[in-house]
Amino acid sequence: MGKIKIAVKTPRIDMTPMVDLFFLLLVFFILTATFRPEEAAPISTPKSTSSTPIPDNHLVTIEISKDDKVFFNMDNGSDSTEHLRAKVLQAIGSNYQIRPPFTPKEIKKFEGLASFGLPALKLREFLNAPDVKTREAMQVGIPIDSIDNQLAMWIRYARTYNNDMQFTVKGDGAANYPVVKKVIAVLQDNNVNKFNLTTDLKAVELPEEFSIK
Amino acid sequence: MAEIVQEEGHKGKGKRKAKKHGTHIDMTPMVDLACLLLTFFMLTTAFNKPKVMEIILPEKPKENEKPPELDKDRALNILLVGNDKILWYVGLADPNKTLPVLTEADYSKDGIRKVLLQRNKDLFTQVATMKKAVTEGKLKIPRDSVDARIKRFYKKDKLGPIVLIKAADGVKYRNVVDIIDEMAITNIARYTLVDINPVEKKMVQSRLPGSSVTAIK
Numbered sequence: 001m002g003k004i005k006i007a008v009k010t011p012r013i014d015m016t017p018m019v020d021l022f023f024l025l026l027v028f029f030i031l032t033a034t035f036r037p038e039e040a041a042p043i044s045t046p047k048s049t050s051s052t053p054i055p056d057n058h059l060v061t062i063e064i065s066k067d068d069k070v071f072f073n074m075d076n077g078s079d080s081t082e083h084l085r086a087k088v089l090q091a092i093g094s095n096y097q098i099r100p101p102f103t104p105k106e107i108k109k110f111e112g113l114a115s116f117g118l119p120a121l122k123l124r125e126f127l128n129a130p131d132v133k134t135r136e137a138m139q140v141g142i143p144i145d146s147i148d149n150q151l152a153m154w155i156r157y158a159r160t161y162n163n164d165m166q167f168t169v170k171g172d173g174a175a176n177y178p179v180v181k182k183v184i185a186v187l188q189d190n191n192v193n194k195f196n197l198t199t200d201l202k203a204v205e206l207p208e209e210f211s212i213k
Numbered sequence: 214m215a216e217i218v219q220e221e222g223h224k225g226k227g228k229r230k231a232k233k234h235g236t237h238i239d240m241t242p243m244v245d246l247a248c249l250l251l252t253f254f255m256l257t258t259a260f261n262k263p264k265v266m267e268i269i270l271p272e273k274p275k276e277n278e279k280p281p282e283l284d285k286d287r288a289l290n291i292l293l294v295g296n297d298k299i300l301w302y303v304g305l306a307d308p309n310k311t312l313p314v315l316t317e318a319d320y321s322k323d324g325i326r327k328v329l330l331q332r333n334k335d336l337f338t339q340v341a342t343m344k345k346a347v348t349e350g351k352l353k354i355p356r357d358s359v360d361a362r363i364k365r366f367y368k369k370d371k372l373g374p375i376v377l378i379k380a381a382d383g384v385k386y387r388n389v390v391d392i393i394d395e396m397a398i399t400n401i402a403r404y405t406l407v408d409i410n411p412v413e414k415k416m417v418q419s420r421l422p423g424s425s426v427t428a429i430k
Contacts, residue, residue: 015240015244018244019243019244019247022244022247022248023247025251025255026247026251026254029251029254029255030250030254032258033257033258045263046387046390046391047390048390048393048394048397049394050265050267050394052265052266052267053262053263053264053265054262054263054265055265168265171386171390172386173385173386173387174386174387175385175386176383176384176385176386177380177384177385177389178382179386180386180389181380181406184270184406188270188272188273189273191272193269193271193272194267194268194269194270195267195268196265196267196268197265197266197268197390197393198265198266199263199264199265199266199390199394200263200264204398205322206322206326206330206398207322207326207327207330210330
């Protein structure tokens with residue numbers, strides 16, 4: 001009598017649904033991913049217990065780095081037809097008498113950049129810089145002293161082209177307060193009394209006798 | 214991974230039949246890659262946006278306009294000095310009278326927070342009980358009207374301290390954010406950022422000799 005041989009068959013798993021799912025998720029994550037644009041300076045924001053999220057658009061961010069340099073950033077508007085950055089750049093150009101006016105190519109470049117911190121007269125050189133390193137070296141901070149307060153000009157023009165601009169001060173925790181204070185004073189001089197401070201979230205802790213359970 | 218094809222020996226005799234196979238594409242590398250990319254994007258996606266802390270400062274007084282008078286019994290002065298230290302006193306520092314005593318505190322939960330909570334107990338309990346009622350479902354109001362209610366409590370506040378935050382030189386931005394955050398935690402209705410005055414500078418210097426306190430221009 002011969003033994004009955006059972007054919008050993010490896011089970012075949014149909015992977016199509018799994019692959020489908022993977023790709024679906026992949027596409028979702030690719031589309032939702034927002035890449036951090038070229039940063040002018042690394043900023044580690046201080047912590048607070050506030051949980052209000054940052055507004056999506058019409059946002060002006062004034063950054064203060066660890067070494068007390070001031071940077072300016074604003075978004076291009078709620079969609080690409082607003083061209084807020086382009087308008088502000090042109091206004092700054094004519095205000096500081098940059099001749100000839102910015103070319104469409106330079107304006108386009110400026111629209112694609114994020115924060116910047118340099119005197120207005122250096123803007124053209126900055127926009128035509130060949131690479132990131134050269135640009136980085138030019139970021140010396142926006143002048144905010146009373147003789148040449150360029151930050152005030154940027155703020156003013158940002159408000160000229162959109163009155164709903166929200167202002168955010170994003171300072172490094174280790175920045176010296178006098179600089180931040182100056183920035184806040186510039187904001188107040190331009191009648192911006194309501195603004196945000198960008199912070200990281202932390203939990204609230206209360207002393208024993210006050211914690212309500 | 215996808216499939217392991219085991220060669221089965223040809224049994225029996227007869228012609229070797231060419232097996233009809235649907236073209237099988239080995240999907241393993243593709244799946245691997247998809248998995249890898251998926252993991253990468255999942256890990257790099259930052260779902261939590263940065264948070265912001267809103268501050269509303271009082272408008273700057275106009276040229277020939279007097280700043281509003283301050284009820285000096287309610288005034289709580291918080292002097293921020295370097296090295297993460299806080300000094301505080303109540304009332305106004307009048308150089309012609311005995312100067313108030315400075316008390317030292319820090320940024321921990323039993324530091325300045327306790328001081329503020331003790332002075333702002335009424336308002337804090339009001340807000341905290343309201344929030345508790347909302348989370349427990351006893352009070353059914355829309356989420357966004359919670360803030361409005363808190364603001365109304367703030368407006369009615371007649372007893373809580375009016376906090377004057379005065380930052381000296383050598384203070385880091387972090388310290389100022391911390392103290393403004395304390396105001397939010399302890400539900401202080403009225404606070405503002407002001408300059409440190411010469412009298413206070415002297416007081417700090419006598420309290421903490423060796424620390425150079427110069428006001429910010």
